[in-house]
Each structure stands twice: as structure tokens, then as C-alpha cells.
């Protein structure tokens with residue numbers, strides 16, 4: 001199984017702790033793979049010690065940052081962000097302190113990269129990937145084949161004859177360009193729909209499915225592997241936690257992965273978006289037993305598991321910030337308690353780090369006009385109850 005830090009030699013896949021002149025920690029990097037060398041395993045143990053040592057000078061409430069809390073358990077913590085990371089110094093600095101992995105929220109999507117059918121615009125994505133690379137932050141790529149975020153020109157030119165060529169060429173260009181710098185790709189995003197009329201549960205509204213049939217999924221994985229020999233190739237999906245839809249989605253996802261593996265498709269990881277409460281605001285309906293069994297079944301298929309887009313939609317929670325923060329934190333606690341108990345879960349990325357830049361405010365505005373508070377840090381980049389819940393969940397996770 002490839003390491004998430006795929007292109008780096010084993011000797012580099014170790015924890016790196018650089019010390020400032022005053023002895024404080026500058027950055028930490030930890031390979032999370034099952035293929036850790038003996039040296040790396042020793043360094044995992046060292047990570048706990050280093051994180052504890054760093055705690056003394058990271059005076060912020062709650063102690064060491066999330067990336068260290070995760071690394072101490074052999075996990076990677078990361079977050080989504082976009083070009084503002086490179087222009088907003090406070091956001092960038094906070095991000096580097098808390099997160100060891102990064103996923104561009106928008107800039108690697110088709111609509112961002114493809115101004116016209118025969119051109120690419122890599123200005124924003126190049127800047128972001130260079131930004132992360134200069135800070136030893138792991139990068140996840142998102143997403144090569146998705147039914148959303150397609151440019152306007154796409155519908156006019158894509159048909160049953162041309163769509164396959166567009167898919168192959170896009171993946172070759174994008175995954176090829178960042179080969180060695182993107183450790184893991186969401187190759188196919190959200191292929192399933194629990195309300196699909198199809199037996200296989202595939203999302204009927206996807207132009208990829210409509211134009212290419214179910215084979216588009218394996219085709220995208222093969223193209224990604226051809227473009228990048230070592231990135232961890234991931235199938236990413238949401239809505240596994242609570243009904244309506246979760247039970248069917250879990251079953252359809254397992255079947256889909258089974259078919260991909262049986263046909264020799266290069267897939268190494270399952271991405272669990274975990275936009276909690278997005279499709280059902282009643283967390284009381286979290287089927288922890290079914291979810292945990294599902295994770296075990298995915299792990300038994302030989303996959304690494306990544307929690308890829310974690311956040312808590314607080315639209316249905318009371319307006320009062322303290323009450324809301326406590327409710328959000330409790331959902332994080334419940335979810336991560338279950339998810340991190342599964343050792344195949346190697347990484348957790350939240351969909352944003354600070355409430356200042358959360359998509360929930362834009363996509364699910366509250367009726368009372370209050371801003372969403374779905375992420376570990378508040379809009380002023382201060383740690384809040386959700387941060388504490390995530391940090392504690394890492395502390396309690398079994399060591400990888």
C-alpha cells in the first residue's frame with residue numbers, strides 16, 4: 001500500500017520536528033501509513049513526546065495544536081482552504097499551526113481549472129500547491145470526476161462520443177501536473193444517490209454516468225494511476241451517517257468498491273465526507289453500530305479510510321453561540337469517537353478550519369441570520385468547543 005506521502009523515500013516519511021531558536025516547534029510532519037519503517041515507527045513514538053514538549057510553549061487554550069494531537073496517535077489532521085490561505089496572513093499562519101494536511105476547497109475542481117474546453121488555468125492551484133509544499137503540508141486533491149462544478153461549456157460539447165476523451169485528458173493534465181506533490185486524489189466524488197432508481201445506486205443526474213455509463217468510475221481511476229504512479233486514489237462520498245439514505249448508501253458503496261476491486265481498478269482509499277447533519281439535522285439518529293461495521297467492512301477490503309470533509313451543520317441548533325458550540329462539539333465527539341476507533345482511519349480533514357470561511361454559511365444560511373459555527377475555530381480564529389472535542393478525540397484514539 002502506498003504511503004500518503006507517496007513520492008517520498010521511506011527515510012523521509014518520518015516525523016520532522018524543527019525547532020525555533022527558542023526551542024518552540026515550527027512544524028511537524030508524520031507519515032500515517034501502515035508501511036512505516038522501523039525508523040518511522042520509532043518517530044511515531046517520539047511524536048507523542050515532542051507534542052507534549054511543545055505543549056509548554058503553545059500557550060493557546062487547549063494545548064498543542066490539532067496536527068500534533070493527531071500525529072501523536074499516528075493520524076494526520078488537515079483542513080480545506082483556498083487562495084485566501086496565501087493572501088490572509090492570519091488565516092495562513094493559523095492554518096500552518098493547526099493543520100498538517102490541506103485540500104483545496106475549490107481550485108482543483110473542473111470549473112476552476114477549465115475556462116474553456118481546450119484550455120487550463122492553473123494559476124490558483126499552482127499557487128496553493130506551492131504554498132503547501134513550502135510549508136511541508138500534505139496535499140489532497142479534490143476532485144477529478146464529479147457531477148457538480150462542471151464549467152458551463154461542458155454541456156455544450158460533451159456527448160457519448162466525446163465525454164471519455166474529456167475525462168481522460170483532464171485527469172492526465174491535472175493529476176499529471178501535480179504528480180509527486182498531491183499525496184492523495186479524490187478521483188471520483190459522490191457517485192451514489194440513495195434515491196436512485198438504479199439497482200447499483202449510481203447517481204442518475206451525473207453527466208459522467210449518463211454519457212459513459214458505470215464504467216466512467218473505473219476509467220477515471222485508471223487515468224489517475226496513469227497520470228500519477230503513487231498518489232493514494234480515493235473514492236469520496238457523503239451521507240453514510242444517518243438516514244434517510246445512509247443504510248442504502250453504505251451498502252451501495254461497499255458493492256461499488258467490491259466491483260472496482262474485483263476488476264483490478266487501482267483504488268486505495270475510501271473518503272468519508274462526514275458533512276454531519278447535512279441530510280438529517282437529527283444527530284440522535286446516528287447509527288453508530290451500523291457506521292462502525294461499515295468502516296470495518298471497508299477496512300477488510302484493504303482500503304485506507306480518510307474522513308475528508310468533516311463539519312457540523314448547525315442550522316437547526318439554537319442561535320445562542322455557547323449553546324450552539326456545545327451542541328456542535330458533542331456531534332464531533334460522538335462521530336470521531338466511532339470513526340477513530342477504526343484503525344484504518346488514517347486522516348481527518350475538516351471542510352475548512354475557521355467559521356470565517358465555511359461553505360455552510362453560503363450554502364445553508366440560517367433563517368435567523370446568525371453565522372454558522374461548524375468548524376474547530378471561530379470566525380476570529382479562536383479555538384472553541386468543537387476544537388476541544390476534535391483534540392480530545394485524537395488524544396483518545398487508538399495509536400495507528
Ligand code: XIL
Pocket residue numbers: 105106189273309359
Ligand atoms: C463546496 C465548497 O465548499 C463550496 O465553496 C462550493 O461553492 C461548492 O462546493 N461536497 C464536496 C465539496 O465534495 O466539493 C463541496 O464543496 C461540499 C460538498
